[in-house]
Amino acid sequence: MGKTTQVAADRAYDQTKTVLPAEVAQGVYMQHAPSLAALKLMHLMIGTAGGRMADDVRHEFRLSAIKKIDGMDNHTRKSIVPLFQELAAAVLTVDDPVKMTTTIGGLMDGARIDYRHEVSGDVMVTWYFGRTFREMAAESNHWAILDRQAVFHLGSKYSVLLFQHIASLQNLKHVTSKRFTVPDLRAMFGMSDGKFSRFADLNKHIIKPVIAEINSDITRLHLTVTYHKVGRTVAEVEISWEVKEDLTKVKDEQDRPKVGRKARRDGTTETPVTVFPAFGSVKDTQPWDRIARDNAPRIDGRHVPDLRVLADTFRKWCGEKSIPLDTASIEKTFTTWCKSYSAR
Template identity: 55%
Template sequence: MSEVRGVEGLRNHDRASLAPLFAELQAAVLIHDDTEKKRLTIGGLLDIAEVDYRDELSGDLVISWYFSRMFTRAAAASNHWAILDRQTVFHLGSKYSLLLFQHIASLAKLDQVAIKTFTVAELRSVLGVEPGKLERFSHFNSRAIQPAIAEINQLSRLTLTATPRKVGRTV
């Protein structure tokens, strides 16, 4: 629990506040329709969660949870995994930096990705920029791209740069 309490926003959890959190995770339903095997599987995310509160008076709790068989099978078969640094994710302040960090981290399993090229439309989608917002590239770059890159570079082990490619007057 001390490690969990070290994460900003999670310091004040106790037995009473952890119960509804794990109940919500337990209520999550996963549905997988394997059309090749003609098998529909329905299951949950968690099998069991335990909060050991023997030392509750000192503020120490031991939390254990076990993922369901369905989730572990799906995880083992998946090639869409990203290792996200928990501390970095909790400290990123803007939605743009969080979404960019998640996307870049998802590329980690690909063979030595050193360069990734995005169209402006793809990058707007990755960053979750709503239609009609930051329409000019100069605004998009100065208010979304560059601040997100600066924050990721400051808080994570990644070093990102962005170099716009222009074709005529168009980026």
């Protein structure tokens, strides 16, 4: 039995951290890397299982636990189905040169969403981890201890993948950097062939934004990138890391709303963002009251529809479509939606 599950069991009291097997954290064992939302869900599942992640037992949490994750508060029992489908499709490939075996299997064996009591807001989610994952976790002797809120606050799946990979290397003595070949880096990001095939595009659209996000006040790590060339071609990307001296800024940023986070990270002036109300009516709440009155069809051609019902219906629709209520285009989305709204 490996040490990873014991470390996870010993840290069961700490709900701010997730212990992840290094084999999973480093990503090199996983094909078909899930989306950002599915990755966050995976972290919640592994964190919930803790020291029992290698056990052949049923794990569970409520939908409300998912809705507490940054950016996932609008999810419904219908909208989480595709996320579990992604996790079910993730393939783990483990090669053991000592035993001279290669094992291919899944992260998850099955999940069930019980919505019998959905009316009261009680939706239960249960799942079993796949045999390959359980065996990997049971035999793992290397792990990553991740700040759960940092993972939940990251806004790119590539940021999560690199953050968890680097976190898995922090426990190694005298190791403060790692060199990636460009193919290795693409594999770690789970990129398909042909996507950002030119290094200049990969660097511009993935590497630099990911480094900037991890270096922001969301995480405790500061990364530095060095490019190693053969002639004019970048052959390797070296990433070194250190823990930031002042972690109070990290906690403060994680406690702040994500609205304006990019502006804070870039050091630019924050532009006020319009957010649709999370509850209640939009009556006398601008600009939503005005938009609804100007665009929603009148009842019998005369009466404005009930603005509380209209607002509740819009919020439900956004949840089903996974549209955040603070998305930059929420005002335009609400305007278009109102035009086709039917109060009947």
